[in-house]
Structure formats: C-alpha cells, structure tokens
Amino acid sequence: MGRPRDAGADRAILDATIELLADGGVGGLSMDLVAKRAGVGKSTIYRRWDSKEALVLDALSVAPARVPVPDTGTLRGDLVAYATALARIYGAAPRSDVLPHLIDAACYDDRLQASLHRYTRTRQQTLRTILQLGHQRGELTDDDDRELIVDVLLGSFFYRRLMSGERFTPRFAERLVDFVIKNTGR
Amino acid sequence: MGRPRDAGADRAILDATIELLADGGVGGLSMDLVAKRAGVGKSTIYRRWDSKEALVLDALSVAPARVPVPDTGTLRGDLVAYATALARIYGAAPRSDVLPHLIDAACYDDRLQASLHRYTRTRQQTLRTILQLGHQRGELTDDDDRELIVDVLLGSFFYRRLMSGERFTPRFAERLVDFVIKNTGR
Amino acid sequence: MGRPRDAGADRAILDATIELLADGGVGGLSMDLVAKRAGVGKSTIYRRWDSKEALVLDALSVAPARVPVPDTGTLRGDLVAYATALARIYGAAPRSDVLPHLIDAACYDDRLQASLHRYTRTRQQTLRTILQLGHQRGELTDDDDRELIVDVLLGSFFYRRLMSGERFTPRFAERLVDFVIKNTGR
Amino acid sequence: MGRPRDAGADRAILDATIELLADGGVGGLSMDLVAKRAGVGKSTIYRRWDSKEALVLDALSVAPARVPVPDTGTLRGDLVAYATALARIYGAAPRSDVLPHLIDAACYDDRLQASLHRYTRTRQQTLRTILQLGHQRGELTDDDDRELIVDVLLGSFFYRRLMSGERFTPRFAERLVDFVIKNTGR
DNA sequence: GATTAACCGAGACGGTACGTCACGTCTTTAA
C-alpha cells in the first residue's frame, strides 16, 4: 500500500547520471549532484539503488550498445570491423572511463559484482552474434571455440586498454583476428 | 643540495603500505595510517609520491613476482602450470584486490597510468620467459605470436576475473593454452 | 525546508568548546577535538560557524558575565570594586587567554570582527550599569562622560594587561577611578 | 672559533620580514618565505630568533616611530594632534595588523611577552615627550597623572580599535583629551 | 470521506579521508 513510486523519478535520476558521467566521468559524479540535477531527494535515489556504483551500472545498462553488428560478408571481415570499432569507440574516451571504477567497486560488493557480470555478458552479445553468423556460413564449426574467442578478443582489448597500455591498433586487431580464427573451424 | 632524503623512510613507508594492503586492501589503507605505521610525517610521503595510488603501485612493484617460472619440460605444460598458478594466486584474494583500484585511478592520472603500464609489462616477464624457453626448444618459431600469446592469456584471465565473472578453471586454462599453441610452432 | 538543525548539537558543540577552552585555551582546541567530544561530525560544526574563532567567540558569548555588579553604595566604591574584580578574574588566567587570539583573528575576518565588537559591547554592560546607578544617585550628570569612562577604564585595563605589561594593581585601580570621576558629577 | 656569523644576514632577514609584513601581514608571512626572500637558510633565522613572533617583533622595533612629536604650542593641541595622527596612521591598516598577533603569541611565551612590553613602552615615548613638554610649560604638575594619561590615551585607542570597534574619531580624540587634562594640573 | 502507509523534496547528520600548510628541528655539504 501507500503512495506508489514515481516512475518519472527513475528516468530523471538515470538521465542526470548519464549526463554527469558524460562530462566528468565517475569522479565528477556525486550523489548530491545527481539528486540536485534530477530534482530529487537523495533518499529517492537510495530507495532504488544500493549505492552510487549500482546506479552508475544501471545507467550504463540503459544506454544502447555502442558497437553495431557489422556485415562484411565474411567472419574475418566482421571480426576485424568489430575490433576496430571497439578500439575507435572506447579508445577515445579520455578520462571518462567508468568501467574501471565499477570493476573496482564490484570487488567489495557482491550484488554489484553480479550486476557487473550480467552487464559484461550482455555487452558480449554483439560479438556472439557475429560468431553465430560465421557459424551459419560454415566458417566456424565447434561451439566451445566460440566461447573462447569472445574471451580472447575482449580480454586482449581490455588488457591492452587498461593494464599494459599498448595500443590496440587496427594492425593488431587484424593479427589478433587471424590468430583466433586460424585454428578454428576447418 | 640540502639534507638528503632518508632512504630508510622509503623502506618504512613501502613496508607499511604492503602490510596495510595485506590486511584490508586499498580500502583499509589511508595515508594517515601509512604515515603513523611508518613513523613518518604525511608530508614525507607526499614528497615522494603524488598520490595514494602511486604509492600503492610502487609498493606492488617492490614485491617480488608471485607466480614462479614453472619447469615441466614442455611449453604446453609450462603454460598450463602458469595459468593454473595465476588462477590460484590471484583467484583467492577476495576483497583485497588492489589492481582494480589502481586501474581506475590510472584513468585520471597520466603519471600513474605510465607506472601501471610499466608494472604490468614487468609482470609479463614470467610468461615471456616461459615462451622464450619454448622457443629455444623449437616449440615456437615466430616472434609476433609470442607477443600475442601474452596478451591473449593474461587478457582472458583478467577479463574473466574482473569483468565477466566466469571462473578461470583449470579446465578452461587447458582449453585456452591448447587454443593459443595449436596454430603456432610447427 | 529539509531536516531542521538539531538544537542539541548546538549545545553539545558549545559545551565541548567551553570545556576544551577551560583546559588548554585556544591552543588546546582543535575542530577535530570539539567534534569528537561533542559527538558530532566536523561538517556539523562548519555548517553553523565559519571558523574555529567564530565558534569560540560564540562559546564565550554564551557564558555568563564573570564580573558581577558590585553594590557598595557609592560610585567610587563600585568602580573600584569592579576594577579590582576585573584584575582578579582576568589577571589570573595565565595561558588560557582566549580574547587575544580572537582579536587577532578578527583582523582578517569581517564577520568575526563584527561578532567581537558585539561581544565586547555586551561585556561593557556591567560597567554601564554601575555608572547608571551612580547617575541615579546624582554622582554623575553628563551622559557623554559615561561613554568615555567605559573606554578609559576598560581600555587602560587591557592595555596594561596585554600590551605594556604593567600590573593593574588595586592601587592603580584606585588612582584610575579617582582620575575618571574627579572631574565628573558635581 | 669557527666561522663568524654573517652580519649581513641579520639585515637581509629583517628586511625580508618587513617586506612580507607590508604585503600580507602576519598571515602572509611564513619562515620559509622569509628564508627564501632573504636568501638565507631557516636555521640561520632560528639561530638568531626564538620564533616567528620574536622575529616579527624585532622587525617592528627596528622601524622608526611612525607618529611624530607634534608642536602646536599647547598641551591640548599637541595631544589632539598626536591622537589624531595615531588614528590616521594605525586606523588605515586594513588586514596587516601585526600587533594583535604578537599580543596573542606573547600570552604563551614569556620571552616574547617581555619583548612586547619593552616594545610597547618604547612606543609610548612620543606621548611621554609631549607630556614632558607640557610639564615644562607648567600645564601639568603632578608626575603620577602623566603615567596615567599615557595608559588612558593609548588604552582607549587600542580598546576601540581592536575590541569594541567604535571609531576613534577626531571628535572623540578631542573629547578624550579634554577629559584627561581637565582634572590634571591646576 | 477518513485513514493510512509509503512516497516525495530538502537538507542536516556522523563519519572518514583527503591533500595542504606551517611550524621548529635536523642533517647534509661547503666555506
């Protein structure tokens, strides 16, 4: 019973979050700021999300996939196109890297961790679709390999991007794609 | 000129940092605490390190490599042993995950980012040594592939560990190793 | 709107301030200590007072007048009694001199300066009452002189006390009182 | 034995102190700054002065008297001229009030206190000279009164200036002078 | 129509860490 939650508040909060995230990244986002910009009390936010990070993660999940499914006609072409787009889209973001903050926070919060995992797997969908198409064309045969390719491609990308700092160049993307499909299928 | 920096203070600060990191992770580490435990003023810390994260990163760098170079006689054996050890050693630490915090902080600080990259590449050394040995045995031929294998193995590991949440099981480790060496060497 | 300020916090903070002032003077008072003793967050203090000095000044203002209105029957007697009490009460406090610190701080903060002036004039009240009584008895006639006497008596006292260092002896007090009332009244 | 003290350093330090005091008052003066501007090591300063305040006080003492001895021909005229000059010269100083800081510091340091008292009494000299001249002219007779007048005039001034905040106007100066000489002499 | 219970905005709350600053002392090399 009682007054139902205002659905508009959800949108206002998520919008404010996305805006603040856009300019300033996680560092430039505080709950007070979100509340003020959304025209909402802080308790209204905490009634819906457990923590700042949970909110941010939801805001991210709401946003549509940024890397489109390419269609070049061949698996190799699609994968190279995908990897290149990945590098272009996520490679630019200068200081507004939100994901690392969530990854960190997830270490200390099981619920958040679960959300992050769910989010990550959702974001794998584009790649899975590409592989699925390749499979239908007969360019891939074995199921297990596809799972592996997802980890290898995305893992390499994030590892370079966030940890080793080496550039994820188109040149490297091609090498990587050739590497992962050379020993698959026939 | 002037009074030289006390080398003992460096050690004391790094030691205190490592200790505090051990119990409590980054969350349980504050500069005041480090200063107190090291018997040092906070300014002495800030004179040497730009930020808490730079200090932590240095403390990590000082610590010896935790994953030893295995020696099973074959490349495949070594790689599986290495991957397994990786999972065992880094997989256990539940809340004391220091790296994600540094990865996050590095997004907002160029000097820190450079340090993180340097650290990461240093930590690749064990794996590179394994591959070098495999090369000497004739199990690997092409140089470029070795570079790639490093990214693929470590990338997959951290991607699963930190982002997708899928277990990095011994089973998976074997599959991964087979995947990366199937189309290399002869 | 919003949650109203907790009146109890005001009291707790002022009480803590007065206590800490009592043992240790301004030097022994830090905002962290006040907050801790009052069981209050530091932000709660800063929400109400601009600075440590503003808080101390308020704490002082809350305290009751320490020099009572004497009643000797004659203006001269009252004034001598007052001056003597002044010397006894403020002359004793060795290191816990709060006022000089506030006087200093007030030089750099207009709001604080205004508070100090208000406080000082409030503290003149006792003396004004004495003069008022003298006036009612016919021992004083002209209004302007009373204003002057306040400045002269208190000014001399603080000047000796804080600047020239000469003792404000009972002997001096009498001389001073005779000086200020010799040419008044009649 | 050993290297003799550099006499030039004294001047350099005092000059630097006076300069820094001029722009910024005590608040804008730190020992590091003095040392840097004087081209001197900090220890060289501390070898000569006990504390920042002792240095400042010495710097003040070195400066010549700022209120000149007037010569109007009458005691009343001289006193009014003096009081007016006092108000003009010290009344202007906005935030560079050095004396209050020293007064405060002197409460916690006996040596400094002695220095402050000495300094204050030195600064009374101008006024004493005026009174001495008045005495020679026969406008004052009793010695004790002269002592009192010094305290009353300077006390009132500083009391208004620093504590009660009331303006020390020329009008007030005249009233005060009339008050203190009405009941002296004849 | 009155009651009730959860909602709402605002903003104060206790807590904790931050990075900065200045103090007065100490330690080096050089004169």
Add this chain to the structure above:
DNA sequence: TTAAAGACGTGACGTACCGTCTCGGTTAATC
C-alpha cells in the same frame, strides 16, 4: 662554527563525499 639547502615529524586545517535520518507534505489504495 656558521652557512644554504631542504628533508624531517607533527598536527590542524577546511573540503568533499558517503549513506542515513528527519522533517513537513503529497498521493494513492483501503476502510
């Protein structure tokens, strides 16, 4: 021994957020 240089331990500063709590007031569904 004094000098310049500058590192040292100490400790307070005021700020920024966190996530919670407390107001007065609103908004449905239930009685």
